[in-house]
Amino acid sequence: MLWDTQFTLEDASGKTLHLKLLNYITQGIQSGRLNAGRKLPGSRSLAKQLGINRKTVQQVYEELEVQGWLESKLRQGTFVSHVLPEHHLLESDKKLISPLKTTKSSSKLTETLYENAIVLSDYLSIKNDGIPDARLIPYELLARTYRRVCISLSRHSKLGYGDPRGAIELRCSVQKMLTSERFMNCSEQEICIVRGSQMGIYLASRILNPQEGAIVMEESCYLPAQAAFEASGFKVLKCQLDEQGLNITHLRHILSNNDVAGVFVTPHHQYPTTVCLPMHRRLALLELSKLYNFAVIEDDYDHEFHYDTNPIPPLASLHNSENVVHIGSMSKVFAPGLRLGYVVADQHFIKRAAQEIVLIDRQGNTITEHVLSDLMESGEVKRHIRKVRQQYKERRNHAAKEFQRIFGDQISFILPTGGLAIWVDISKLSKGGNLANFDNDDSTLNVFFNKTQKEPSHIRFGFGSLNEYEITQSIDKIFQTLSDVEP
Structure with a gap:
């Protein structure tokens, strides 16, 4: 009877479970503890032994197989390779197989968010912290509209490169919606279409200048936004929350003791506590933004779903809102898989956002943008929301x-x-x-x-x-x- 190979991650190096297991197996092979030809535990049994997700084990096995450390045999399992990637290499050449010195390190928070996203991507039931029900999507209506839009764009030769700010048709549709339903006075030149609110947040982190000060966020907050600002070089300061949301008294204390480039808030339904920021605090926040000259990044991620009374107008519609960067999303209206959002700000900010888009994406999804515009103009989006x-x-x-x-x-x-x-x-x-x-x-x-x-x-x-x-x-x-x- 063969002894089972025992694993432990207690002393393994790495910031995430993925890296810990990857490094543990690699070091075990290099030290000889996991010798050539040794059969490794199945992904299910190893995940149970370590108390981690099976998908993490599968990903590590696949990565090490690609690198040459492991090999899988059909119906037999996963084994340590007989010919390892570092064997027969000169010392000078061994340095070439490690990318660690050629890439910038990511933050621990970014690594954790990435690992969570990879694990969740293969689940039928993903972690639900307030996502919409994809079963309510009007699939037939979407399919018909996609077909009609594809035919029309093709016939009119409009499937080439377009405006990095997004299709003018959708920007005009969004402008009408914001003007009529959210009391925002903006033009289509002050709107940029993005792939969901997270992209809008990332663009804001790229455009604002960390040399001008820190970013203030709510003490309990949307962590992908925090990771975006930290990745762009910002120091993040946390402002207290109470039963009414962002604590303006504490914010004043922060402002009097720190240089601040921007304040990131979720005023409509605070994420994660769901509190709606009352009007007097909204006005106080905007007054402070003018007094201290900082940007207010307003993440209005689920404005459409307000049940008991008329929703309070967004910050971007109020007096003293010149410094507000308003970020919205259509993902909550349909499903996260429909990657469409928008940023509303002054024309200089929108121009900078479009310049960043040219570098990473060139432009958005032309077909989907026209589909959404068509649905908004026909009233279908409003009917679906209702x-x-x-x-x-x-x-x-x-x-x-x-x-x-x-x-x-x-x-x-x-x-x-x-x-x-x-x-x-x-x-x-x-x-x-x-x-x-x-x-x-x-x-x-x-x-x-x-x-x-x-x-x-x-x-x-x-x-x-x-x-x-x-x-x-x-x-x-x-x-x-x-x-x-x-x-």
Whole structure:
């Protein structure tokens, strides 16, 4: 009987589980512990042994096979190669097989976000922190519109290179929507089409100057935005949150003690706490932006889904909004896979954004941009929003009712006025206990959004992509998990 090869990542080098396992296996082969021809554990059993995701193991095995360290044999498994990539090489040549000295290092946060994205990409049920339900997409309408637009663009020879700011047709459609429904006074020359809000955030990080100061973000925030600003050389300062959102008093303290180039906010439904920033704080923020001359990056990622009252107008529509960079997305209207968003700012900022786009993308997706413009002009987008908004409101109400029914007074939450998630206080149940193994596809612990907070006290529960039966099942699972927490 053969002894199983044991693995441990406790002392392995690397910032992520992917790198730790990659380095551990490589070093094991180099040291002789994993000798040529040795069979490695299957991906499923190794993932179970290490307590990590199986997809991570599969990716490491595939990467090492490409590099020549491992070889797979059909129906037999994965083995250490008999001929290793570094054998028979001169010392001077061995340096050529490592790319580490030729590339800039990424931040730990960027590596973590990348690993999460790779793992989630192959899941049927991805981590849900408030994503829309792709089952509600009007597929037949989209298919018909794509076909009609493709034929029209082809006949009129409009499938070549275009404006890096986006198709003028879509920019005009977005301008009409922003003017009529969000009270924003802007022209199509002040709009740039991007591939979702994350690209708009990244462009803002590239255009603003880190030499002029730091970026202020909410203490619990959208981490991909933080990673983008840090990658562009910005120091990120965190501003406190309270029951009304961004704490303006603390922001004044930050401004009086630091040079600040910009403040990134999610005022409509604060991410992740869902709080709507009240009007008096919005006006105070804009006054401070004029006084201290910093940009306000407004991420208005789900403006369409506000249920109980008319939504508060965005920052970009208010007095003293000259420094606002407004970023919106159509991904929440349909699905994240439809990569379309927009940036609204002064013409100089939009010109700089278009210059950056020329370098990385040249232009967006011409066909999809014309399809969306067609749907907006025909009123189909507005009809779809009206329909799904009602469905999401019903799901929000059902989730609230089920949390109260299943948990009683053990949890608490404020019913969100909009959005696709609920921020739930679980501190009575968590009691500072260890929730490292908390695993629910529809919930994210608050410690994920705030790296300085160690003890879990809240979860962000995404109800948007679940029907009522699925909501009940998921909340039931959360209850069973939290009931087993040991202080």
